[in-house]
Amino acid sequence: MSKSPNKPAGLRAKIKVFILLSVLGAVAILSLGFSLFFFEIEDTIYADGVIVPDKTFEIVGHIDAHIVKFNNRVGDDVKEGDVIAELDSRTYEADAIALESAIHELEAEVEVKKAELAILEKEPLPKDLWYSRTNLKECEDKVRLARERMDRSKKLQLVSAISKVEYERIELEAIQREAELARAEENARRVESGLGAKYIEKAKRDLALVAAKIKGKKAELAFLQSRIRECKITAPATGRLVDLQCKDTWYVARGKVAAVIAAGKRVRAIAKIDARVVRKVKPGQKVRVTSDVYNKYQYGNFSGVVKWIGDVPLTGGPTDTITRYPAEIELDPEGYVLKYGSGVELAIITGKQPAIYALLNMSDEDFKEIRRRRAAHKKMIIDESLHYNSLKKNQD
Secondary structure, eight states: OTTTTHHHHHHHHHHHHHHHHHHHHHHHHHHHHHHHHHOEEEEEEEEEEEEEEEEEEEEEOSSOEEEEEEOOOTTOEEOTTOEEEEEOOHHHHHHHHHHHHHHHHHHHHHHHHHHHHHHHHHOOSOGGGTTHHHHHHHHHHHHHHHHHHHHHHHHHHHTTOSOHHHHHHHHHHHHHHHHHHHHHHHHHHHHHTTHHHHHHHHHHHHHHHHHHHHHHHHHHHHHHHHHHHTSEEEOSSSEEEEEETTTTTOEEOTTSEEEEEEEEEEEEEEEEEETTTGGGOOTTOEEEEEESSSOHHHHOOEEEEEEEEOSSOOOOOTTOOSOEEEEEEEEEOTTOOOOTTOEEEEEEEEEEEEHHHHHTTOOHHHHHHHHHHHHHHHHHHHHHHHHHHHHHHHHO
16 A cells, blocks of 8 residues: 555656657657758669660661572671672663663664765665656657657558557567656656755664663663672661561562661760650750669679650550650660660669659749749739729729
8 A cells, every 4th residue: 555656656657758758759850851851862763775786777678679698697797888688680680681772772773874874975866867867868769769769650550561460469579668758757846956965864863762762772772780789788887687577478579678777976865755754854864774684783783875866655555554755865885795675774864853742743943933823823813802903993
């Protein structure tokens, strides 16, 4: 019974301890809360990405052809002008040989036409028209004599001085002389109408026609030769062969991508940034990069810098419900080879800010925007109030 007075004293001591602990806890919580406003931490955004080349060249097939030989494989380094693959050009080569033969024949024909033209320019008329006037005079004299003889034969035949057979022979000769005279007159007319000049003009046109045929054949040959030159897949720039889509089919289709070359000295990564934090990312921000190819604990991190942020979201998979935007990160590989297409983990350092901002996923810009909106809203309310008071005074 003597210990009962100590029980209230012990209870009071426990209450005091509880109150003291509560006060200390509240002070600690308040101190922690205030420290979140004053203590700054590094704001970092994490995103996955993939290594991409500085420049990409897609080699498109210009013709439909089978491949007869591959000179390179995917992953090989190529120089500008290197032949990556050779296409089947036998059809074009056969057509080109036939055209070359046709051109040689036409060129020989041109030489013949030139020689004929040179002869015609000296003597444009054929041999049977060289003496057309003399022949005409001769035929006229023969016809005159044949007519006189015919007249005498008629008289002699009336008195039966010559036989009927003899008379018919003389009559036939007269008809022949008349026909010869008609031909001689026609030849003379043709000569006088400029037949020689027409012969020369026709020879020149024949020569021009053959020359035009040669020009057309040469144009066809040039086209075939260009096709033969296109019967190869050539590297447009120095780089690395990263894709060879025709390696399985051994066939190149016109207008389709046959090979892809990665070129350029820069090493880039395309980051996939969550739309909820993409507003914090700005060009020039530093980036820590961890590559899937190199162990983080053995090789450490690579450094990089943000170059640009895309405005169009990336196309995600059917199960991806988060909108992501692309951002280009220029990397410093520090002498290591970062494989194209390999994955990287990117830590984009957006700056330092109070810890409370990081917990709320907000930045100074967000708070500035909130303050700006509040000020604009307050100004709108004041303007409406002034406008209302003005209307009320006018009504009074």
